[in-house]
Amino acid sequence: MKNLIVIPARYASTRLPGKPLCLIADKPMIVWVLERAKMAKSADGVLVATDDERIVQAVEKAGGNAVLTSADCANGTERLCEVAARFDADNYINVQGDEPFVEPEDIDRVIALLEREKEASIATLYAEITDREAQSENCVKIALAHNGRALYFSRSPIPFARGSAPRYYKHIGLYAYRKEALVVYPKLPKSDLEESEKLEQLRYLQAGFAIYAAKTERIGISVDTPQCLQRAINFALGAPETQGDLSKIRLLLTDIDGVLSPAQLIFDENGESHKLFNVRDGLGIEALQRLGIVVGVITGRDSPALRKRLEILRIAHCRFGVKDKGAACAEVMRSLKIAPEETIYVGDDTPDLAAFAVCGFSCAVGDAPAYIRDRAVFKLKAEGGGGAIREVAEMLLEAKGRLGVLSNADEYLESLK
Numbered sequence: 001m002k003n004l005i006v007i008p009a010r011y012a013s014t015r016l017p018g019k020p021l022c023l024i025a026d027k028p029m030i031v032w033v034l035e036r037a038k039m040a041k042s043a044d045g046v047l048v049a050t051d052d053e054r055i056v057q058a059v060e061k062a063g064g065n066a067v068l069t070s071a072d073c074a075n076g077t078e079r080l081c082e083v084a085a086r087f088d089a090d091n092y093i094n095v096q097g098d099e100p101f102v103e104p105e106d107i108d109r110v111i112a113l114l115e116r117e118k119e120a121s122i123a124t125l126y127a128e129i130t131d132r133e134a135q136s137e138n139c140v141k142i143a144l145a146h147n148g149r150a151l152y153f154s155r156s157p158i159p160f161a162r163g164s165a166p167r168y169y170k171h172i173g174l175y176a177y178r179k180e181a182l183v184v185y186p187k188l189p190k191s192d193l194e195e196s197e198k199l200e201q202l203r204y205l206q207a208g209f210a211i212y213a214a215k216t217e218r219i220g221i222s223v224d225t226p227q228c229l230q231r232a233i234n235f236a237l238g239a240p241e242t243q244g245d246l247s248k249i250r251l252l253l254t255d256i257d258g259v260l261s262p263a264q265l266i267f268d269e270n271g272e273s274h275k276l277f278n279v280r281d282g283l284g285i286e287a288l289q290r291l292g293i294v295v296g297v298i299t300g301r302d303s304p305a306l307r308k309r310l311e312i313l314r315i316a317h318c319r320f321g322v323k324d325k326g327a328a329c330a331e332v333m334r335s336l337k338i339a340p341e342e343t344i345y346v347g348d349d350t351p352d353l354a355a356f357a358v359c360g361f362s363c364a365v366g367d368a369p370a371y372i373r374d375r376a377v378f379k380l381k382a383e384g385g386g387g388a389i390r391e392v393a394e395m396l397l398e399a400k401g402r403l404g405v406l407s408n409a410d411e412y413l414e415s416l417k
Contacts (some may be wrong), residue, residue: 001044003111003176004089005037008076009097011052013224020055020097022229025236029223030055031062032100032236038064039104042111043093049079075200077185084182091115092182094175098223100232106174106216113214114176117148120212121181122204124150125172127219128330131157132339134168140199142171142213150211153199165337172216175201181209217327238375246361246399250342252288253329253355254389256299256306258348259365262385277309278385284393285313287405290415293396294336298328300351326354333358346392348372348384363392 009030013019020030030048037046048059048066051073059066067086073079080092091114095102106125114123126142133139137155145151152158159166181204193202205211221232254260261277285295296317297310310318317336319328325347333343341360345352348368356362356375364376367383378395382388397403404411 001088002090003043003045003093004083004087004091005040005043005046005093005095005107006080006083007033007037007046007048007095007097008073008079009033009048009050009052009055010073010079011050011055012071016223016225016229019223020050021058022223024100024229024232028058028062029100029229029232030058030097031064033095033097033102034059034062034064036100036102036104037095037107040093040107040111041104042108044089047083047087048097049083051079077182077200080177081182081185084177084179088179090179092177092179094173094177096173096222099174099220100223101220101235102174103216103218103220106172106218109214109216110174110176113148113212114178117210117212119149119210121178121209122201122211123176124201124211124213125174125216126169126213127172127216128334129168129170129219130334130339131161131165131168131337132342133170140171140173142169144169144213148212148214150201150205150213152205153197153201155197155199167334169215170219171213172219173222217330246344246396247401248342249293249344249361249396249399251294251296251333251336251338252344252346252389252392252396253296253298253332253359254346255325255348255352256297257301258368258384259346259388260297260309260385262383276385278387278390280387281389281393282313284390284406285315287397287412287415288393289314291397291400291402291405294338296332298322298325298332298345298355300325324354325351326358329355330358344392344396346380346389347376363388 009020021028049069051071056066069079069082080094084092110123110125114120134157140153141158142153143151143158153171188203188207191203191206193206223229223232295315297315298319300322302320317332322328343359344361345355345359346363348365362376363378363380364373365380365384365388373379380388380391382391405415
């Protein structure tokens with residue numbers, strides 16, 4: 001076959017024993033990965049490579065194919081090498097067994113990259129992240145040439161920010177290998193860089209192999225700890241994520257129609273639309289801004305009236321005519337160097353779900369449809385245009401111990417100085 005997806009699955013995980021068999025919504029995690037991998041259009045087959053018969057049984061019960069590999073494999077690449085010696089294919093795609101929501105489109109993307117870049121022995125993916133995220137050693141960063149060839153992978157933030165603020169890219173551990181790369185891997189000398197960083201791809205890089213990377217907007221949920229597992233369970237059940245601290249919020253993003261204004265439009269005889277805005281929302285926004293919380297607007301509409309109201313509110317971070325609100329929110333966070341867990345989004349309808357997915361906290365206004373409210377972390381009492389933003393402002397100020405700015409005249413006057 002041409003493209004064989006291989007899912008390495010090791011039972012003896014140090015931080016989460018039996019990880020591949022952990023249940024997510026009554027289904028073993030390895031089955032989630034298997035089903036997502038089967039949806040890739042470019043693959044000719046999917047095979048789970050494991051060190052445990054229990055995982056084989058779970059995969060076969062779900063209608064998949066699995067093979068036992070050595071318990072001595074030090075990493076996923078070595079497990080792929082065993083598979084490549086037994087099952088013939090042109091290319092082997094390593095889909096991590098702890099990525100239950102891997103995107104089939106990303107699998108197709110990495111295969112297409114390997115086929116397009118003839119110099120590449122390996123293809124992989126990356127995504128842009130904030131500088132705060134880049135500080136974590138658990139987040140592997142990648143530096144790239146202009147043509148997409150990987151220059152280096154590191155647990156340290158790369159590049160070093162001595163001059164202008166750099167962009168940071170997270171390496172997404174989805175690989176496509178040409179067969180020759182797997183055949184030669186066991187013969188390559190162990191790399192001192194690999195030993196230092198504990199990153200197996202550095203063995204290839206230091207040996208001179210070309211690794212190319214394509215950008216994705218998706219950063220999935222990797223299950224490494226019990227906390228990660230609970231996050232995956234919540235995601236599978238459609239339950240909102242509630243971890244985090246509202247006192248650390250630095251950015252509030254929201255929509256116009258249905259949030260800052262009621263879910264109604266008034267048209268005059270000239271066809272011009274008019275909107276109502278709640279002045280209490282304005283005072284809440286002003287209080288947040290005085291205390292250093294940035295307020296931004298992501299909207300699918302654009303008009304002089306909208307721009308004038310936002311100018312009066314002194315909201316500078318606005319995106320108009322937006323189709324993908326998730327991407328727009330991510331772009332604002334990157335531009336301000338604010339992390340998702342420091343961001344809260346207030347929405348009212350289906351287009352806002354993409355924003356809910358990328359922001360650390362989400363709020364649905366009181367008159368939002370039930371299926372929108374079910375996906376939000378916070379369900380507001382106030383309706384859109386009826387003080388919903390003021391309600392969120394009070395919630396944030398209370399978390400920061402500054403609710404008196406809106407509830408006490410003396411503290412309000414002090415905040416004006």
